[in-house]
Amino acid sequence: MEHSDSLKLNEQICFPLYVLSKEITGLYRPLLEELDLTYPQYLVMMVLWEEDGLTVSHLGEKLFLDSGTLTPLLKRLENKGFISRIRKKEDERIVELFLTENGKNLRQQACGIPEKLLEQIHVQIEDLKKFKETLSQLIKNIKK
Known part of the structure; x- marks a missing residue:
């Protein structure tokens, strides 16, 4: 059998992306708990604050989620009185999604979240922009 470094964990791109996603999501948790999200x-x-009145299918396209994943999520947001x-x-x-007044007001409370997160990760905004561009290109390549 041939020995290959290609199966070493530290050689995988998926692992640091997985860890990063998990860690970043963890940093968001206490900030979002204040908003009950x-x-x-x-x-x-965030998508609806940008474009209110989207259909579920358009929302799914923007978030790369199927309706089976979105439906319970949307029900919870509706039960909370946000949409x-x-x-x-x-x-x-066809189901359209609209922000309620509470949902619209929540936007103002959420405005400080990106800045608070940025303070916690200690990375220059220019580096983050480059990293996001690289990730976006990777996603585009995979979704072709």
Whole structure:
């Protein structure tokens, strides 16, 4: 059998990405608890703060999530009073998502989160931008 370094954990790109994702999400947790949001719920809210009235399918495309994953997430946000889900009259299979007043007001409370997170990770904003560009290109390459 041939020995290969390609199977060593420290040679894998997936492992540091996994650890980074887990750690960053952990840093968000206490900040989001103040808003009564989980990290996936925060992602949904950020998309809706940007573009209210999206359909579930468009939201899924933006977040790379399927409707089976989104549906319970959206139900919880609706139960918390942050969004409303409304079926289109023309086609009841299509569900549109709208921020409630509470959901809109939550945006103001969330505005400081990115800055607080940045303070915790001690990385220059320019380095983060380059890293994000590289990650975005990787995602684009994989999704082709």
